[in-house]
Amino acid sequence: MAKKEKMVQEITSMQDDFAQWYTDVVKKSELIDYSSVRGCMIIRPYGYAIWENIQKELDSRFKATGHENVYMPMFIPEGLLQKEKDHVEGFAPEVAWVTHGGEEKLTERLCVRPTSETLFCEHYGNIIQSYRDLPKLYNQWCSVVRWEKTTRPFLRTLEFLWQEGHTAHATAEEAEEETLRMLNVYAEFCENVLAIPVIKGQKTEKEKFAGAMATYTIESLMHDGKALQSGTSHNFGDGFAKAFDIQFTDKDNELQYVHQTSWGVTTRLIGAVIMVHGDDNGLVLPPAIAPLQLVIVPIAQHKEGVLDTAYKLKGQLSQWVRVKVDDSDKMPGWKFSEHEMKGVPLRLEIGPRDIEKQQVVLVRRDTGEKLFVPMEELNTKIPQMMKQIQKDLLEKARQHRDGHTYIANTLEEFEQIVEEKPGFIKAMWCGDVACEDFIKEKTGATARCIPFEQEELGSTCVCCGKPSKHMVYWGKAY
Amino acid sequence: MAKKEKMVQEITSMQDDFAQWYTDVVKKSELIDYSSVRGCMIIRPYGYAIWENIQKELDSRFKATGHENVYMPMFIPEGLLQKEKDHVEGFAPEVAWVTHGGEEKLTERLCVRPTSETLFCEHYGNIIQSYRDLPKLYNQWCSVVRWEKTTRPFLRTLEFLWQEGHTAHATAEEAEEETLRMLNVYAEFCENVLAIPVIKGQKTEKEKFAGAMATYTIESLMHDGKALQSGTSHNFGDGFAKAFDIQFTDKDNELQYVHQTSWGVTTRLIGAVIMVHGDDNGLVLPPAIAPLQLVIVPIAQHKEGVLDTAYKLKGQLSQWVRVKVDDSDKMPGWKFSEHEMKGVPLRLEIGPRDIEKQQVVLVRRDTGEKLFVPMEELNTKIPQMMKQIQKDLLEKARQHRDGHTYIANTLEEFEQIVEEKPGFIKAMWCGDVACEDFIKEKTGATARCIPFEQEELGSTCVCCGKPSKHMVYWGKAY
Numbered sequence: 001m002a003k004k005e006k007m008v009q010e011i012t013s014m015q016d017d018f019a020q021w022y023t024d025v026v027k028k029s030e031l032i033d034y035s036s037v038r039g040c041m042i043i044r045p046y047g048y049a050i051w052e053n054i055q056k057e058l059d060s061r062f063k064a065t066g067h068e069n070v071y072m073p074m075f076i077p078e079g080l081l082q083k084e085k086d087h088v089e090g091f092a093p094e095v096a097w098v099t100h101g102g103e104e105k106l107t108e109r110l111c112v113r114p115t116s117e118t119l120f121c122e123h124y125g126n127i128i129q130s131y132r133d134l135p136k137l138y139n140q141w142c143s144v145v146r147w148e149k150t151t152r153p154f155l156r157t158l159e160f161l162w163q164e165g166h167t168a169h170a171t172a173e174e175a176e177e178e179t180l181r182m183l184n185v186y187a188e189f190c191e192n193v194l195a196i197p198v199i200k201g202q203k204t205e206k207e208k209f210a211g212a213m214a215t216y217t218i219e220s221l222m223h224d225g226k227a228l229q230s231g232t233s234h235n236f237g238d239g240f241a242k243a244f245d246i247q248f249t250d251k252d253n254e255l256q257y258v259h260q261t262s263w264g265v266t267t268r269l270i271g272a273v274i275m276v277h278g279d280d281n282g283l284v285l286p287p288a289i290a291p292l293q294l295v296i297v298p299i300a301q302h303k304e305g306v307l308d309t310a311y312k313l314k315g316q317l318s319q320w321v322r323v324k325v326d327d328s329d330k331m332p333g334w335k336f337s338e339h340e341m342k343g344v345p346l347r348l349e350i351g352p353r354d355i356e357k358q359q360v361v362l363v364r365r366d367t368g369e370k371l372f373v374p375m376e377e378l379n380t381k382i383p384q385m386m387k388q389i390q391k392d393l394l395e396k397a398r399q400h401r402d403g404h405t406y407i408a409n410t411l412e413e414f415e416q417i418v419e420e421k422p423g424f425i426k427a428m429w430c431g432d433v434a435c436e437d438f439i440k441e442k443t444g445a446t447a448r449c450i451p452f453e454q455e456e457l458g459s460t461c462v463c464c465g466k467p468s469k470h471m472v473y474w475g476k477a478y
Numbered sequence: 479m480a481k482k483e484k485m486v487q488e489i490t491s492m493q494d495d496f497a498q499w500y501t502d503v504v505k506k507s508e509l510i511d512y513s514s515v516r517g518c519m520i521i522r523p524y525g526y527a528i529w530e531n532i533q534k535e536l537d538s539r540f541k542a543t544g545h546e547n548v549y550m551p552m553f554i555p556e557g558l559l560q561k562e563k564d565h566v567e568g569f570a571p572e573v574a575w576v577t578h579g580g581e582e583k584l585t586e587r588l589c590v591r592p593t594s595e596t597l598f599c600e601h602y603g604n605i606i607q608s609y610r611d612l613p614k615l616y617n618q619w620c621s622v623v624r625w626e627k628t629t630r631p632f633l634r635t636l637e638f639l640w641q642e643g644h645t646a647h648a649t650a651e652e653a654e655e656e657t658l659r660m661l662n663v664y665a666e667f668c669e670n671v672l673a674i675p676v677i678k679g680q681k682t683e684k685e686k687f688a689g690a691m692a693t694y695t696i697e698s699l700m701h702d703g704k705a706l707q708s709g710t711s712h713n714f715g716d717g718f719a720k721a722f723d724i725q726f727t728d729k730d731n732e733l734q735y736v737h738q739t740s741w742g743v744t745t746r747l748i749g750a751v752i753m754v755h756g757d758d759n760g761l762v763l764p765p766a767i768a769p770l771q772l773v774i775v776p777i778a779q780h781k782e783g784v785l786d787t788a789y790k791l792k793g794q795l796s797q798w799v800r801v802k803v804d805d806s807d808k809m810p811g812w813k814f815s816e817h818e819m820k821g822v823p824l825r826l827e828i829g830p831r832d833i834e835k836q837q838v839v840l841v842r843r844d845t846g847e848k849l850f851v852p853m854e855e856l857n858t859k860i861p862q863m864m865k866q867i868q869k870d871l872l873e874k875a876r877q878h879r880d881g882h883t884y885i886a887n888t889l890e891e892f893e894q895i896v897e898e899k900p901g902f903i904k905a906m907w908c909g910d911v912a913c914e915d916f917i918k919e920k921t922g923a924t925a926r927c928i929p930f931e932q933e934e935l936g937s938t939c940v941c942c943g944k945p946s947k948h949m950v951y952w953g954k955a956y
Contacts, residue, residue, distance in 0.1 A: 035600060036558055037588070040551035042601055045616070048547050069526045073518035074552075074590075074621060074637055075574075080514055096553075097578040098590065101625035101636075102571050110515070112552075112576065112590070122513060123520055138523070143552060143620070147579035158579075159552055 011341075013280045018224040025274055026153045029283045029342045039151035039158035043267070046342065049291035050270055051161060055141065057193045057288070058163065058265070061185050067137040067165060072119040074142070075110040080118045084243040087117060090210020094147045096158075112145040117211065117236075117262055120166040121244035128168060128258060130249045135178070136168040154271030155228075155478050162266035168246065168258040172237065175259035179235040182263040183216045186231035194269060195286040195393035196220050196276050197401055198230060199424070199473055201449030206433050209262075213237035219448040219473060221401040222275035225422025227448050227475035230272055233263035271478070276397050277366070283343030284366050286393050287386040293321040294382065295339045299332050299351030309355050313348065313378070320383045321346075340365060345389050346382070366393055408462055411442070414474075418443040424475050428468035430461035438463055439474065448473040489819075491758045496702040503752055504631045507761045507820045517629035517636035521745070524820065527769035528748055529639060533619065535671045535766070536641065536743070539663050545615040545643060550597040552620070553588040558596045562721040565595060568688020572625045574636075590623040595689065595714075595740055598644040599722035606646060606736060608727045613656070614646040632749030633706075633956050640744035646724065646736040650715065653737035657713040660741040661694045664709035672747060673764040673871035674698050674754050675879055676708060677902070677951055679927030684911050687740075691715035697926045697951060699879040700753035703900025705926050705953035708750055711741035749956070754875050755844070761821030762844050764871050765864040771799040772860065773817045777810050777829030787833050791826065791856070798861045799824075818843060823867050824860070844871055886940055889920070892952075896921040902953050906946035908939035916941055917952065926951040 011024035026032050031047035043051065059069075075098060082088045095111040113119070124136060145159045154160075165182060169175045183200060190196045198218035208215035212234040220230045241247070241257040250256045277284040287293050294317060298310040310325045317323050326335045332349070339347060349361040360378065362371045366389055373381050404423030408414035417425050425445065429435060439462075440446050450470045461468045489502035504510050509525035521529065537547075553576060560566045573589040591597070602614060623637045632638075643660060647653045661678060668674045676696035686693035690712035698708045719725070719735040728734045755762040765771050772795060776788040788803045795801050804813045810827070817825060827839040838856065840849045844867055851859050882901030886892035895903050903923065907913060917940075918924050928948045939946045 033601060033604060035551055035597060036555055037551040037553050037597075040553060042551065042597075043549040045546035045548055048549055051549075052547065068523035069530065070523055071521040071526055071529075071621075071639065073513055073515040073520065074623070075515050075518060077514055093580050095580065096576045096588075098574045099577045100575040102573065110574075119513060119515075119520075123511060126511060143549075145552070161549060 011280070011282060014223065014278075021278075021280075022275065023153070025278055025282050025341075031270070031274075031283075032153045037158075039148060041153045041157050043161070046291060047270065050273070050285070050289050051267060053289040053291065054193070054269060055163075058185075058189060059141075061189060062139050062163075062165065065137075065181065065185065067139045067167075070138045070140055071142070072113075072116050072123070072140060074113050076113055076116075076118055078109045078111065080122060081111055083118060083121075084211050084240055087211035087240075091115065091146075096145050096147055113142075114144055114146045115262075115264075116140065116142075116144075116164055117166065117240060118244075120262075121240050121246060121260075124168050124258065124260075125244050125246045128246060128248050131170055131251055134168060134170045134248060134258065135174060137165075137178075138167065139163055139165045152271075152478075154267055154274070156268075160266050160268065162264050164264045165262060167261045168241075169260070170248070170250065170256070170258065172259050175235055175237070175261050179214070179216060179233045179261045179263070182261070183218065183231070183233040186233070186263070186265060187218050190218060190220065190230060190269075191394060193286070193288045194273055194276075195288075195390055195397060196230070196272055197394060197398040199449060199451050200453075201451035201473065203232070203449060204433070204436060204447045204472075206436055207447060209234045211236060211239060213239060217449050219475075220272055220276065221404060221424055221475070222272070222478070223278065223400065224275070225404050225476075227424065227473075227477040228268070228272050228275070229448070229477060230269060231263070231265040234261060236260040236262065276400075277393055278343070281337075282341035284393070285343035285345060287321075287345045287390050290343065290345050291322065292324055292339075292342070292344050293386060294323040294346045294348060295335075295344045296323065296325045296348045296350065297332055297335050297339070298325065298327060299349055299354075301327060303352045305355055306350065306352060310350055313350065313360070313375070317378060317382055320379065321386060346385060364389060366396075407457055409458055411439075411463055414439065414445075414462055415443055418445050418476070422476065424448070424473050426455065426457060426471055426473060427462035428458050428460060429470050429472045430464055430466045431469040432461070432464065432466075435461055435463035444476050445474045446477055448475050448477065489758070489760060492701065492756075499756075499758075500753065501631070503756055503760050503819075509748070509752075509761075510631045515636075517626060519631045519635050521639075524769060525748065528751070528763070528767050529745060531767040531769065532671070532747060533641075536663075536667060537619075539667060540617050540641075540643065543615075543659060543663065545617045545645075548616045548618055549620070550591075550594050550601070550618060552591050554591055554594075554596055556587045556589065558600060559589055561596060561599075562689050562718055565689035565718075569593065569624075574623050574625055591620075592622055592624045593740075593742075594618065594620075594622075594642055595644065595718060596722075598740075599718050599724060599738075602646050602736065602738075603722050603724045606724060606726050609648055609729055612646060612648045612726060612736065613652060615643075615656075616645065617641055617643045630749075630956075632745055632752070634746075638744050638746065640742050642742045643740060645739045646719075647738070648726070648728065648734070648736065650737050653713055653715070653739050657692070657694060657711045657739045657741070660739070661696065661709070661711040664711070664741070664743060665696050668696060668698065668708060668747075669872060671764070671766045672751055672754075673766075673868055673875060674708070674750055675872060675876040677927060677929050678931075679929035679951065681710070681927060682911070682914060682925045682950075684914050685925060687712045689714060689717060691717060695927050697953075698750055698754065699882060699902055699953070700750070700956070701756065701878065702753070703882050703954075705902065705951075705955040706746070706750050706753070707926070707955060708747060709741070709743040712739060714738040714740065754878075755871055756821070759815075760819035762871070763821035763823060765799075765823045765868050768821065768823050769800065770802060770817075770820070770822050771864060772801040772824045772826060773813075773822045774801065774803045774826045774828060775810055775813050775817070776803065776805060777827055777832075779805060781830045783833055784828065784830060788828055791828065791838070791853070795856060795860055798857065799864060824863060842867060844874075885935055887936055889917075889941055892917070892923075892940055893921055896923050896954065900954065902926070902951050904933065904935060904949055904951060905940035906936050906938060907948050907950045908942055908944045909947035910939070910942065910944075913939055913941035922954050923952045924955055926953050926955060
C-alpha cells in the first residue's frame with residue numbers, strides 16, 4: 001500500500017492562465033506549501049534560502065549606511081496603537097487581536113504587529129534625550145500580520161516576513177535625506193541583485209502610508225503587465241513625534257521634536273522575482289540570489305569516471321559558485337526538468353564522451369543556450385557566465401517593462417490601453433483625488449507613483465482636462 | 479528646559495543583590511529596554527548584535543550538519559494544537575489566543591506558536607511519501623510566545639527569540655543519533671563560543687518535554703550558584719508521527735511511521751553569558767560573540783597625532799578584530815567605565831607619550847590586566863589575546879562550576895548544601911518521581927539532569943534509601 005511517488009508535473013502556461021501559472025510555480029518549485037492556517041504559507045527550504053540571500057544582501061547595505069538591528073515585541077497594546085490617529089485608522093481594521101493569555105482574559109487587547117511604528121516611537125521617547133542621541137538608525141527583521149481577505153503566496157499573505165527600518169533625526173532635512181537614501185538602496189538592490197528595474201517616485205496622497213507625510217515607492221512591472229509595489233520609504237515629519245512626545249534637547253539647549261522615517265521590503269520581492277523572470281518551464285532565478293547557481297548533471301553516471309569527474313568539477317567550481325552534483329538515481333532528462341523548474345541559472349552536463357574530449361556542456365536556464373566548453377576554461381567561464389546571466393536578466397526585464405509602458409493623452413486612450421495592452425500607463429494628472437478615484441473606478445488602474453523623472457507629456461489632466469501638475473505612472477497592481 | 483543627560487551609573491554589586499545586579503547590567507549595558515507590553519523586552523542594538531553573532535555561529539553548525547532553514551506560520555489553529563495529547567496539555571495553559579481578525583470573530587481560535595511541533599508534523603505529513611524523502615532536517619529561526627506570570631529579561635519573557643530544529647527519520651536509531659548530535663553541537667557551541675561549560679544529560683520523566691519520549695539537556699551553572707537549562711534536544715520516537723499520521727513507504731514498499739526529533743536554544747543564552755562571566759563592573763563578553771572586541775580610547779585626543787594614530791591602528795587591526803575608536807567628547811575615564819559596563823574584551827589606550835614610545839596600553843576586561851605593547855607587535859598580540867581571553871573565560875567558568883559542585887549522601891547533607899552553598903549537587907536517586915517531588919518540596923532543588931557521565935557515589939537513593947538507579951545533578955534553577 002505504498003503512497004505515490006512525487007513526479008515532475010506540467011505547469012499551466014503563462015499565456016493560458018497567469019495566476020494559475022504563478023500558483024503552479026511557487027508550489028512545484030518547492031518554494032512554499034500551504035498549511036491549515038488560512039492565508040499563511042510555509043516557506044520551504046528552497047524559498048527560505050532565497051530569502052536568506054535577499055536578507056544578506058540588504059542587511060549588508062543597511063549596515064554600510066550606519067543602521068543597527070533591534071528586536072521589538074510582536075504585540076502592541078490597543079492603547080498604544082491608537083496614539084497616532086491616521087495610523088490606527090489605517091491599520092486597526094486589519095489586525096489580529098490577542099484577547100486571552102493562557103486561561104485568562106486580558107484587560108487590554110493586544111494586536112499582533114501589522115508594522116511597528118508605535119513600538120519604535122514609544123522606545124525612542126524613552127532613549128532619546130539630547131542631540132547627541134541622534135540620529136537613531138534602527139532596523140528590524142521580523143514577521144508581521146495583516147488580516148487580508150484574499151491571499152496569494154508571497155504577494156499577499158496574513159503573515160509575511162519583512163524588514164522595517166525606523167529612524168529618528170534632528171532635522172526635517174535629515175529625515176528627508178534618509179527617506180530617499182533608503183529608497184535608493186532598495187532601487188539599487190532590485191536592479192543589481194534581483195535584476196528587476198524599478199520606477200522611483202512618490203505616492204499620491206490617496207496611496208500614501210497611514211500616518212506619513214510623504215511615501216516614496218519603487219514600482220516594478222510583472223510579466224503579465226501588472227505593477228507591483230516593491231518597496232516603500234516614508235517620511236513622517238514630526239507627526240509621530242508629536243503624538244508620542246519624542247523630544248530632544250538641541251545644541252542651544254532647546255526642546256525639539258525629532259523627525260522620523262520608516263521603510264520596508266517584504267517576502268513579496270520573491271513574488272516579483274517569479275513574475276518578472278519566470279517562464280513556462282518554471283522559475284528563473286538571478287544568480288545573485290539563487291540558492292544553487294550551478295547544477296552538475298552526470299550523464300550515464302554508472303559509467304566509470306563520470307561521477308568522480310562530476311565531484312572533482314564540483315570541488316573545483318565551488319570556489320566560484322554555489323554548486324552541487326545531482327547524483328540521484330533519476331534519469332538525466334528528469335533532472336533537467338526539475339532544475340529548470342527550480343530556476344537554477346546554469347546546468348553543467350558531463351558524460352563519458354565529454355570526459356574523453358575534456359569538455360563539458362553548459363546550458364543557460366534563461367535562454368536555453370547550449371555551449372561546449374573545455375574543462376580548462378571553466379574557472380574563468382563560469383563566473384563570467386553568472387555575471388552575464390545576471391546582466392541579461394535585468395536587460396530583458398527592462399525591455400519588457402519599456403515595451404509595456406504606454407502614454408495616454410485622453411481618458412479614451414487610457415481605457416483602451418488598460419483593456420488591450422496591460423502595462424504601465426504614463427499620463428498627466430491635475431493632482432485632484434477625484435480624478436484618481438474616477439480613473440480607478442472606470443479602469444481599475446491606480447496611480448502607482450509620481451516618478452522623480454518627470455516628463456512633459458502635455459499640460460492637461462488626462463481625466464478632467466484641467467491644468468496638470470504631474471506626470472503619473474498608472475497601472476493595475478497586485 | 480533640557481532633559482537630563484544620561485550618565486554612567488553605579489550598578490548594584492553581585493554580592494548585595496544578584497537579581498538586582500542582573501537587572502542593572504541588562505539595562506545599563508544597553509542590551510534591552512522595557513516597553514508597555516507586559517513581559518516582553520526590546521532587544522537593543524548591542525543586545526541584538528550579540529544574538530546575531532550567536533545565530534551566525536549556530537546556523538553555520540546547523541548547515542554543516544545538513545540542516546535547512548524554513549519558516550512556518552506563527553499561528554496554530556486550536557484543533558491542530560490538540561492533536562497530540564501530552565503536547566497540548568503541556569502548552570495550552572500558557573499560550574496567547576487570537577480570537578479576532580480585523581472586525582470579525584474567528585470561528586476557530588488561533589494560538590501564537592509556543593513551539594512548532596504541530597505545524598512541522600502537519601507539513602511533514604504532506605511532503606513525506608517515500609524513504610527517498612528522508613531524513614528531513616529542518617530548522618527555523620523565529621520568536622515564540624509563552625504566557626508566563628513572572629518574567630525576567632532573556633531568562634523568561636512572554637515572547638522570546640529562538641531556533642527550533644525539527645527532523646524526521648526513517649528509523650528510531652537515526653532519530654536518537656540526531657537528538658544526541660544536536661545536543662553535542664549545543665555543548666560544543668556553549669564551550670567554544672560562549673565560554674560556558676555544560677553538563678550533558680537526560681531529563682527525568684517529570685522534567686521532560688511535553689510529548690517527548692526522551693529529552694536531553696545541557697545545564698550550566700550561573701555565578702550565584704543557580705542552574706540554567708541552556709538547550710534541550712528531544713527524541714519523539716514515533717509518537718507525533720502516529721498522532722499526525724506521518725508515514726512513508728520504505729525500501730520494501732511497506733508503510734512505516736517516521737521517527738522525529740526537535741531541539742532548541744533561545745535568547746536565554748545571553749542571560750547565561752551575563753550570569754556566568756559578568757562582574758561588578760558590568761558585562762564581560764567572550765570575544766567570539768562580542769559585537770565590539772577591541773575599543774581604542776585616545777588619551778588627550780585634542781593633541782596632534784593622537785586621533786590620527788588611533789584611526790590608523792583601527793584600520794590596521796580591523797583585519798583581526800571588530801574594533802572601533804571611541805572619539806566622543808567624553809573624558810577617557812568615563813569611556814573606560816562605559817566600555818567596561820558593556821563588556822568589551824580588550825581596551826587599547828593611546829596617548830602622546832605612547833606615540834613617542836611607539837607603544838600602546840592594552841587592558842583586559844576580564845582580569846583588568848594592563849600590558850604595554852610595542853605597536854609593531856599588535857598584529858600578532860591582539861589575535862593572540864582574543865584567543866587567550868576566550869580560553870581563560872571558559873577555564874574560569876569551569877573552575878567556578880567545579881568549585882560549586884557538591885556531593886550529598888544523605889537528605890540532611892542535601893538540605894544543608896542547598897541552604898549554605900548554592901551550586902550543583904550530585905546525589906544518587908532511585909528513579910522514583912515521589913523522591914524527586916519530595917526533594918523539590920523540601921529544598922526547592924530540581925533534578926537538572928541524569929548526566930551521561932555517571933559516577934558511582936553510593937548505592938542508595940539520597941531521599942528514600944532504596945537502591946539507586948542514577949547519579950543525578952540537582953540544583954535550584956532559573
